[in-house]
Amino acid sequence: MSEIEPWLTELLRLNDEEEKMTDKQIKIVQAAVEIFSEKGFAGSSTSEIAQKAGVAEGTIFRHYKTKKELLLSIVAPMMSKLIAPFAVKDFTKVLEADYPDVEQFLRAITINRLEFARKHFPIIKIFMHEIPFHNELREQFKETVAVLVLEKAYKAIRHFQKQGQLIELPEPTAMRLIVSTIMGFLITRFLLVPDSEWDEEEEIDYTIKFILYGLSPR
Amino acid sequence: MSEIEPWLTELLRLNDEEEKMTDKQIKIVQAAVEIFSEKGFAGSSTSEIAQKAGVAEGTIFRHYKTKKELLLSIVAPMMSKLIAPFAVKDFTKVLEADYPDVEQFLRAITINRLEFARKHFPIIKIFMHEIPFHNELREQFKETVAVLVLEKAYKAIRHFQKQGQLIELPEPTAMRLIVSTIMGFLITRFLLVPDSEWDEEEEIDYTIKFILYGLSPR
Amino acid sequence: MSEIEPWLTELLRLNDEEEKMTDKQIKIVQAAVEIFSEKGFAGSSTSEIAQKAGVAEGTIFRHYKTKKELLLSIVAPMMSKLIAPFAVKDFTKVLEADYPDVEQFLRAITINRLEFARKHFPIIKIFMHEIPFHNELREQFKETVAVLVLEKAYKAIRHFQKQGQLIELPEPTAMRLIVSTIMGFLITRFLLVPDSEWDEEEEIDYTIKFILYGLSPR
Amino acid sequence: MSEIEPWLTELLRLNDEEEKMTDKQIKIVQAAVEIFSEKGFAGSSTSEIAQKAGVAEGTIFRHYKTKKELLLSIVAPMMSKLIAPFAVKDFTKVLEADYPDVEQFLRAITINRLEFARKHFPIIKIFMHEIPFHNELREQFKETVAVLVLEKAYKAIRHFQKQGQLIELPEPTAMRLIVSTIMGFLITRFLLVPDSEWDEEEEIDYTIKFILYGLSPR
DNA sequence: AATGAATGAGAGTTCATTCAT
DNA sequence: AATGAATGAACTCTCATTCAT
Numbered sequence: 001m002s003e004i005e006p007w008l009t010e011l012l013r014l015n016d017e018e019e020k021m022t023d024k025q026i027k028i029v030q031a032a033v034e035i036f037s038e039k040g041f042a043g044s045s046t047s048e049i050a051q052k053a054g055v056a057e058g059t060i061f062r063h064y065k066t067k068k069e070l071l072l073s074i075v076a077p078m079m080s081k082l083i084a085p086f087a088v089k090d091f092t093k094v095l096e097a098d099y100p101d102v103e104q105f106l107r108a109i110t111i112n113r114l115e116f117a118r119k120h121f122p123i124i125k126i127f128m129h130e131i132p133f134h135n136e137l138r139e140q141f142k143e144t145v146a147v148l149v150l151e152k153a154y155k156a157i158r159h160f161q162k163q164g165q166l167i168e169l170p171e172p173t174a175m176r177l178i179v180s181t182i183m184g185f186l187i188t189r190f191l192l193v194p195d196s197e198w199d200e201e202e203e204i205d206y207t208i209k210f211i212l213y214g215l216s217p218r
Numbered sequence: 219m220s221e222i223e224p225w226l227t228e229l230l231r232l233n234d235e236e237e238k239m240t241d242k243q244i245k246i247v248q249a250a251v252e253i254f255s256e257k258g259f260a261g262s263s264t265s266e267i268a269q270k271a272g273v274a275e276g277t278i279f280r281h282y283k284t285k286k287e288l289l290l291s292i293v294a295p296m297m298s299k300l301i302a303p304f305a306v307k308d309f310t311k312v313l314e315a316d317y318p319d320v321e322q323f324l325r326a327i328t329i330n331r332l333e334f335a336r337k338h339f340p341i342i343k344i345f346m347h348e349i350p351f352h353n354e355l356r357e358q359f360k361e362t363v364a365v366l367v368l369e370k371a372y373k374a375i376r377h378f379q380k381q382g383q384l385i386e387l388p389e390p391t392a393m394r395l396i397v398s399t400i401m402g403f404l405i406t407r408f409l410l411v412p413d414s415e416w417d418e419e420e421e422i423d424y425t426i427k428f429i430l431y432g433l434s435p436r
Numbered sequence: 437m438s439e440i441e442p443w444l445t446e447l448l449r450l451n452d453e454e455e456k457m458t459d460k461q462i463k464i465v466q467a468a469v470e471i472f473s474e475k476g477f478a479g480s481s482t483s484e485i486a487q488k489a490g491v492a493e494g495t496i497f498r499h500y501k502t503k504k505e506l507l508l509s510i511v512a513p514m515m516s517k518l519i520a521p522f523a524v525k526d527f528t529k530v531l532e533a534d535y536p537d538v539e540q541f542l543r544a545i546t547i548n549r550l551e552f553a554r555k556h557f558p559i560i561k562i563f564m565h566e567i568p569f570h571n572e573l574r575e576q577f578k579e580t581v582a583v584l585v586l587e588k589a590y591k592a593i594r595h596f597q598k599q600g601q602l603i604e605l606p607e608p609t610a611m612r613l614i615v616s617t618i619m620g621f622l623i624t625r626f627l628l629v630p631d632s633e634w635d636e637e638e639e640i641d642y643t644i645k646f647i648l649y650g651l652s653p654r
Numbered sequence: 655m656s657e658i659e660p661w662l663t664e665l666l667r668l669n670d671e672e673e674k675m676t677d678k679q680i681k682i683v684q685a686a687v688e689i690f691s692e693k694g695f696a697g698s699s700t701s702e703i704a705q706k707a708g709v710a711e712g713t714i715f716r717h718y719k720t721k722k723e724l725l726l727s728i729v730a731p732m733m734s735k736l737i738a739p740f741a742v743k744d745f746t747k748v749l750e751a752d753y754p755d756v757e758q759f760l761r762a763i764t765i766n767r768l769e770f771a772r773k774h775f776p777i778i779k780i781f782m783h784e785i786p787f788h789n790e791l792r793e794q795f796k797e798t799v800a801v802l803v804l805e806k807a808y809k810a811i812r813h814f815q816k817q818g819q820l821i822e823l824p825e826p827t828a829m830r831l832i833v834s835t836i837m838g839f840l841i842t843r844f845l846l847v848p849d850s851e852w853d854e855e856e857e858i859d860y861t862i863k864f865i866l867y868g869l870s871p872r
Numbered sequence: 873a874a875t876g877a878a879t880g881a882g883a884g885t886t887c888a889t890t891c892a893t
Numbered sequence: 894a895a896t897g898a899a900t901g902a903a904c905t906c907t908c909a910t911t912c913a914t
Contacts, residue, residue: 183402263904277877283906482910617831619834712886720884
């Protein structure tokens, strides 16, 4: 863990704009991510984090008032990144200009999220485990995702339906089927068979085709 | 929580064959399921469980040597139920006799798992949250599921592929796409929109059709 | 431990006169002696004793109101046996009749205590460990030993001093030197080198001679 | 107990070389020695120690991982002091130069151990009570004492035997008789009659003479 | 007489957090 | 900014003892 992790540079960049993080603080976050993702938030102790980070126990609480604040400081900024691809102002324009057909759109989204997951894997794991236990997380997630992403995503679905590229079913249902498939792809890749050889290109292809055939008119 | 929960009667039945559970023990398990599923294993305290169960804290440890043993006593028996539909001896015969086409097979599996999830929801939630943190669980799961279910499932896929009802793609890939879709259906139903109105019949239909179109030759 | 231990038959005999012990009670005492002597009183748990005795936890408390009562029921009766050799009415007569010289007296005492220690070893161990922590034990010991044994022992010392067989030094000092030597002999035999081969006859001889030379006029 | 005990200054000195003990830590050790020696290790509770030391219970465990570690930190360093008189490199030289006859040698040893016992009495008491129940203690004791002390002591015995000052009997036997007598002296002094008036000079004299007469050729 | 489930006080230990340095 | 000793509440677990059966 001596090389700098991708999620860390992201996190640094996010925080950088606000204020500098000290060396020790970086070490703390690094250790916290590792331990939280390995044992879960409640199963991790601040003293263990301090030890792995090579700082005194008190130092953690100089930067984060509570253990929970440390968790949130890790997980919250990742959420805005999560929804980044949809946070464009003129979504419909992008859609029309860049993605003439569903396939290209789906492929772009899938690859984009694949890279995102690859980069932020440990934090995503933490996020998914803790979201049921922390209202702040859930609320924050609902606000950003529900409002921003869902709206844009439905718009995209309707767009392609109008073009006759997707069959007519309720947007939430279409959304569910697409997201399930892509999430299943990511979970399989990163959780179930992380080490085994798998032909990524091919699997992406199968996955996109599956959605396409499943949702396009015959 | 004074009415008897469905998962409890199941659990009782499983244990009944071996030895009787006392009244207090039932109360303990009941309370533990509730609290574990609400706060996670590490976030729950035995004293809280004891209080909710209306027993002395020591009583818990009379029946379960450790807090973890209590967890396993709840989660482990559910695993065998999880794979029950595949634990038939002569699987191919059942396949041929009962399910002339993929659609009926998929529909049966989906509805069956839907009912299962409805019954065991809190325990499944506990299981899914704890499996990354407990080796015993992971091992046990791998042994039962990997060996039993995967094998049978692949057989079914090959069976329908030979009949020309499914397109030719690697069994693991086909499996992944199907399972993703069904799991996404269940997660949506029980976690994301548990209270909202949703037309279950219709959603099942959409889901099955999606898989069908996605995987059958045109 | 399935054969009946010598200290047990003694204990049974002592109690027999008062009341019968049930089978389970015997098992309890047997287990208690073993465990107390191995782990100390405070370090032993009644549940462990019950388990080793093959009885229910409650059964112990049917026979002994408290854990401590169980301890005392084991240790107390041994005390009267401890002082038995001195509990003769007409001690001086015995002395004159049976032991014409100190050597024979010392040899008799030593061998007698050796046999006693061999028989009651585990209980003696318990006794010696617990006496500093239990006032009842200490009081009881002082009353019996101080009053009975010391008095008689001093009498014997004076007796042999008058005869010129022992040099003139204060009885307590003489007593201390003799007892130290014999106790050292027993402790070596049973605690320090319990398993190693040692020529008992010879060691007894050395020990007696040592005391004799150390205390007799040249 | 507000004055500083002699054994404490010793213990501090031993540890000082390695690392400083905090004020509270000293208080903890002080309280632990008192309570362990009064009630035995298993019979003492950490909460009682904390209370007597005037610290929070958690503080104990900041300095000692377990209750047992606290015990060992008290008892172990005393063991090296116990054998100090024999831990001289050129033992035979010391023997020849400083102790021309057995009497002076025995007297020196006795007085030296008497002072040692006076200083470390509570810790010695703890040590002797706990040694049967803790393998680490027993092993450590065997290693240091058996190897170091016994060897040297036997050498001394042979030395005086060669000079004709001691009769020819097996070294272990001679050792046993001498140690028994001195230990008996110390136990009497500190355990049996701690408060009563006793003429120490005189008693030492009797004791030395007893060993001398008992073991020297006539 | 015997059981063993149940108890609740208290055991040893961990923990997030504070604070003087 | 950083330390690490100190805290005390809370944790898991053990124990001697009780009591309905």
